[in-house]
Amino acid sequence: MERLFDTLHAHLINVLENLKQAEVLPQEADLSNVALEQPKDETHGDLATNAALVLAKQAKTNPRALAEQILPKLLEHKAIKSGDVAGPGFINLRITGDAWLSEAQLVLADSEAYTKTDVGHGQKVMVEFVSINPTGPIHIGHGRNAVLGDTLCRLLEKTGYNVYREYLVNDAGNQILTLVLSVHARYLELFGEKLELPEDGYVGEYIIEIAQALKDKDGNKWLTVICPDELLSELREFCVNACMDLTKGDLDELGIWFDRYHSEWEMHQQGDPLAKAVKALREKEYVYEGKLEAPKGKDIKDYQPVDLTLFKATEYGAEQDKPIYNRRGNATYFGQDIAYHQHKLDRGFERLITVIGADQQGNFTPLKWALEALTGYKDVLHPFYYAHVKTLRDGQPVKLSKRAGNIIALSDVVREVGGDVYRFHMLTRKGDTPLTFDLAKAVEKSMDNPVFYVQYAYARMAAVFRQQEEMGIPSVDASQADTSVLNSQQAINVLRHIILYPQMLEKASVAVEPHRIAFYAMDFAAAFHSWYNAEKFLDAENLPATYARLLVVQAAQLVLKDVLAVMHVTAPEKM
């Protein structure tokens, strides 16, 4: 697929290489910072390059003089209508109508191929996301994690990565015992016994539902069992599965799925990846036996230093080294994380991305160090941090769900505002920006709620083609299209968005910033709305002009549909 943008970029590089031959540029000139980009101000041109600015110093001349030497060579390409040197030395270019039109036809020929790129080169990347403890329903904050993670996966897939989605089911910790005991207490209550919840037990009504299901399945089988260890081993799987079913159901409503739900408990049954990791780290002298000082900033009575297996976190600037095993010889949380990530590496993943709350940085950073020490690569593990979601209704705090255990349940919110609104809203902030979600505003059909703005643009495109049929305008004949009408600022702005779409995806993918897709979508919709208001597309008296515009609208519709698909937001034909 020969996209216009790629063609012109290659042309630009070729021109610069030729200038090296002509000794205008030094042989060793570095072209890596040369960019073909969209000027901020559209009156500056359809595309612009900073080449002269970047290379002036190396060529020992001033940027504007160099630009004047580059420009005529660039103009030799038939897709370029005109160009000029502007500002400190930018070269602004304008595209011919014919080139725009053939670009639209390229999109129409195969929009799938047009929008797909390959920065990933098939690299095996695992994205771990959601991974909440299997102890209850998912809440609205976790939903942000889910949407960011899922959109990131779709984005990575589109840009050529081989993506694997994993959910870590943390079913091996103490919280599972608490879950089992909470369910059992409710189970006893169903048989008329007095309720005695365990300390810090789970209080949501879903626990009663799980207890009821247990009763329906096993009758009074567990009535006389009181030993916690026995209850844990017998009921662990049932309770965890019941909770995971709640979570999976909630995620399913948003169209989110995983390649694997990775059970920590099962991993431990099958082997000990931690031993392998510790051995490797010990060989590299990142792990040793030693004692720790009492932690600073806290009052701890009777602190007794003991020998522990420690990771040299101080090598990376930490205050203290990190224990991998506690004094009883069990893996610490840090140790468990290393084990799990060793397991990921063992499965052949070259890059590990984890979508994780910003409050987890204190835990995650040492893990990043440990992986760096293990693999020798700095960025194998890439945390994608996201900030808290604050939920309001008309500026007031939202009532918590008793059923879900005093949280704001994701499923309640999605049921109220719809999946499209929720998903899009979660993408309208950069991940590490705290986000406020107002349920009352979310259903308003205003610019407070930009998902409608974007969907409306799509619906308007669809309406154009319905109207075309009603007016009896024949289907588009590209060979008769009059490209001279594609010269308005508004039309070109739409076209410019189309050709920059694959670029935008690549950049968002490399930066691990899925929110850029939402901002692009709003921008693109604005460009279309503006064009829609400025010109009438359908003119039965002038079919060649109509054909040219309709070709662009068709291409725009395919691109917008693709954008919405990456965010997994529906593209309505009518609103």
Next chain:
RNA sequence: GCGCCCAUAGCUCAGUUGGAUAGAGCAACUGCCUUCUAAGCAGUCGGUCGGGGGUUCGAAUCCUCCUGGGCGCGCCA
């Protein structure tokens, strides 16, 4: 005490990884429906990019020091 994140228009936020006169939406005000959907468009108003210093052709962006906010900080989970 230490580490990480943040500070941009009255409010909520972007800012294409160092580029041109710092941009949107909301709010306020002014216009545009006999015309492909007004869930829209065009415009006005609004800025010491928290502050000082540095790096260079060029800084909201990079370095440094302040100020002010948020999160985290046992061998717990």
